[in-house]
Amino acid sequence: MHDLQKYEESVESGRTAGAHRGGRMKIPVFVKVLAAVACLGFLLMAVLGSPDRPLSRSEEVVGEREMVRITGPSGASSEVLALIDTGASASSVDTALAKEPGFDLDAAPRITVASALGREKRPVVDAPVRLAGRSFVAKLSVNNRSKRETPVLLGRQEVQGLQVAVGKRLLTQPDSADAPSAPRILFAKAPAVDPVSMMALLPLAALLIVVLRVVVGLNTLGTFSPVLLALAYAQAGLPLGVPLTLVMFALGFAMQPLLRRLHLPRGARLGVLIAVVTSGLIASQLTLGGFGLSDSWGMSLPVVVTAIVTERPWEAWDLDGVKAAAVGATLAMGTAVLVALLLLTPYVREIAEAVPLQLALVCAVWTAIAGTYRGLRLSELFRFAPRGEGAGGLGVIRLRGWDPVMGMNLRNARIARHNSSAAIRLVNDKHATKEALAAAGAPTSPSLALLRSRREIAALDRDGLPDTWALKPNQSLGGNGILLAFGRRRLNWTSSSGKRITRELVADQLRRILDGDFSPRPTDWALFEPLIRAHPDLARLSHQGLPDIRVICDRDRPRLAVLRLPTRFSGGRANLHQKAIGAAVDLSTGRITHALVGKEPTETHPDTSARLIGATVPHWPEVLDAARRCAAATGLHSPGADIVVDADRGPLILEVNARPGLRVQNVTGHGLMAPTTPPRRPR
16 A cells, blocks of 8 residues: 555645645644634534434434334344334334244234235234333234335334434434444444434544544545445444445455456446446345345445445555555455444434534534644554664654654655645656756666557557667556566567567557556556666675665755665565665765664575675765755655666666655664764664
């Protein structure tokens, strides 16, 4: 999820950077506290002044659908959902339900009932019923209600003395007039929230997700996806919601490999997947219709499930792999269950029913206040925690001489404040970045060819391409979609393993790049560049792939430098979150001082056994000079330059990042909050 999260945050920065260019208005803490307290007071006054408040507290009020307990002659009882309808002159119970507690339907008296299906004789039983803490004997006609949402109907004769709140559900329990608990509602088989209250709970759910992300540091598949799932669970309950969501996720994951082989454009691929997932949902609803469970999901899950199962895990899989997608889907479901439990607590439901408009407005203010939090997230206390001497870990405060770290909240705020939206758009475009770097005199690899549309594929002069080249998407993340040619074989080329790269394969890869298969955006451009071969001094340290140096600058002053070495576990990619090696480089000498794989220190490469500590990055002064030029060329305040050292051409800027990862703080043992240059080795 790291690359997907990086894209989402870059979009967010692009939207907000323009508002911050003129200077950020800093809101004092006491003002935030006063605003939060004022909103709480406003909400309490609204609840106390609401005419609906006494209604929801009255012991004589029930909802249109309530849980009741029916006891049979044998003493057995069943707790089921009942429809309370004061417009019905008679009450009824489902045939299967009547048999469970031991009613003898063959010996029961019968009455003639006229309905839309004609006249029929039905058995009638006298059943003890428990509703809202009251006990009474209901005269129930027995018929088939399996196709209906509720197996029991209570008419006006049975609910005399009770007031029915229109549109409200599950306001009471069989043994009490008090509202049921959130877990009890979630395990019920009926929607528990009326439409207006559900709309009021939407901003509250969004507030909870923002707090979990900004304060706790929980990374889910997007922000709104768990919100929609939580509302769906609140409407339909967990017994049906969780299994059906798992089926939809599994169906989406199962379709992914097949659709990859078809090489469909991104839009067509998502369209097919949405159709398949929706078909599965419809089939589930038709199957579950016999149990009276389809109505709830018909109103709450078609959009939710298809959007989440197809789009969010799909993007996570494309950018970070199937494991990241599965973890993200699990976190999204778990977060949705937690949020649903909070939304359905009795007091929260009561506020949403009494003052929905005021609740929505207050949640908007509270969400804005929560979004201004700039401190470390709780998860970052563990992420930057030290793991022993030399591990490169960091403390929240000065610990063992290490400097305090910069968390993601503060980093995002500074990026939005100091960088213009134009600068962020520039570095997200590899071709435009190359042109800007070249104009500033910074070393970068030139473009051999740039393709913007499919019709340019046929016009491409393949014979004019060199023997070695690199084909890249213009706006991809995480190194996805790259095709490398290491030599020519007649009319074709060869890969690093010696496999043949045919012209048809190149054309197909070009089509996929242009269709946006490897980009977060719907379409993309394709770039041909000269193949970069790592400098021998770096090649011997690495396992396949291309090692690079990440240099984070404060304008034109380098702050931290990390050599990233691909491993077999990282799949040949120099991405630290995929378990590539991060080696801290001393800024003054260019020597590696210590290295990490994840959070574990290492002195040698696990695949090549090459010793890392003490090795020197070749052309180090030129590397730093190239990094210094990035800020002026791109307009970024704190750019993260990815620089490679080519065997023939020396240092080349591969790309510039608007929001470089914070893991470099673990590797170097130096926090970005410190004003000084990093020490040579953490103590």
